[in-house]
Amino acid sequence: MNGKLLSSLACGFAAVSVAAWAQAPQRPQIQTSKVEGTENVYIFRNGNHQAMFVVTPDGVIATDPVAYGRPQGGAQYVAEIRKVTDKPIKYLVYSHHHFDHIAGGQAFKDAGATVIAHSRAKERLAALKDPATVMPDEVFDGTRNLSLGGTTLELSYVGLNHSDSSLVMRLPKERIIFVVDFIPVGSVPGRGMIDFYPLEAEGAIKQVLAMDWDRLIPGHPGPGDRLGSKKDAQDQLAFLQDASETVKVAAREGKCWDGVEKEMKLPKYEKWPGYENNLPFVLRRYCGLWGRGT
Numbered sequence: 001m002n003g004k005l006l007s008s009l010a011c012g013f014a015a016v017s018v019a020a021w022a023q024a025p026q027r028p029q030i031q032t033s034k035v036e037g038t039e040n041v042y043i044f045r046n047g048n049h050q051a052m053f054v055v056t057p058d059g060v061i062a063t064d065p066v067a068y069g070r071p072q073g074g075a076q077y078v079a080e081i082r083k084v085t086d087k088p089i090k091y092l093v094y095s096h097h098h099f100d101h102i103a104g105g106q107a108f109k110d111a112g113a114t115v116i117a118h119s120r121a122k123e124r125l126a127a128l129k130d131p132a133t134v135m136p137d138e139v140f141d142g143t144r145n146l147s148l149g150g151t152t153l154e155l156s157y158v159g160l161n162h163s164d165s166s167l168v169m170r171l172p173k174e175r176i177i178f179v180v181d182f183i184p185v186g187s188v189p190g191r192g193m194i195d196f197y198p199l200e201a202e203g204a205i206k207q208v209l210a211m212d213w214d215r216l217i218p219g220h221p222g223p224g225d226r227l228g229s230k231k232d233a234q235d236q237l238a239f240l241q242d243a244s245e246t247v248k249v250a251a252r253e254g255k256c257w258d259g260v261e262k263e264m265k266l267p268k269y270e271k272w273p274g275y276e277n278n279l280p281f282v283l284r285r286y287c288g289l290w291g292r293g294t
């Protein structure tokens with residue numbers, strides 16, 4: 001940006017905000033980073049979405065293309081993998097069926113990857129025929145282990161939660177899980193509550209808590225890009241349970257929908273990112289449950 005434009009901007013804005021803007025850290029649109037303490041686990045981030053990929057001597061296991069609305073996003077992700085290794089990309093695993101995470105897989109297909117998803121993800125994709133989203137080649141319902149070059153990635157379906165097709169991906173040796181959208185790290189869930197299954201989700205999170213792992217890679221960067229812990233999963237469960245119990249009382253007093261959505265607060269969580277914008281989505285979903293029976 002040239003000096004003339006900068007000074008005209010400075011005239012138009014309060015000096016303090018220009019200073020803040022000038023000092024804001026430059027966050028690239030696309031970023032690939034190795035997970036600390038691992039030899040071969042990477043996070044690929046595109047904007048506010050991210051995915052995990054694992055590099056082995058026999059090839060790469062990638063997850064979620066995260067290229068919704070970004071026609072070049074899949075190719076850019078493959079190019080980032082190519083900066084790390086020239087081994088073949090053997091698998092692309094979809095975390096669940098939502099397009100914001102799985103659009104853009106064609107570049108992986110072109111690279112020779114087999115696309116794997118839960119069977120219900122394939123059913124939905126077959127019905128919707130999104131032109132940017134590649135159909136899975138292989139599906140399963142319960143669990144499946146991918147073993148490649150000495151690494152095992154365990155894929156588990158733990159029931160309904162944020163969607164009806166969410167997988168937990170666990171690296172047993174590295175004690176890392178990749179979980180997208182149904183256990184947000186330190187933040188309040190938002191639009192994802194649209195197809196959220198409130199009763200079943202609690203059980204799903206409890207199943208994840210019972211698994212053996214230390215760190216959780218989320219599908220959206222956590223606060224300060226940190227990874228999640230079991231405490232984060234417990235906190236998310238507690239948040240959902242608090243929201244559920246609070247709305248239940250109001251619903252039985254006939255206060256759903258508007259009264260709850262517009263007026264109810266959960267101040268215990270007001271410091272969590274997303275609280276202001278996302279709380280109404282959460283309250284609406286629990287009004288659906290306790291005020292309607294859905």
Ligand SMILES: [Zn+2]
Pocket residue numbers: 096098101162163180181192
């Ligand atoms: Zn989602």
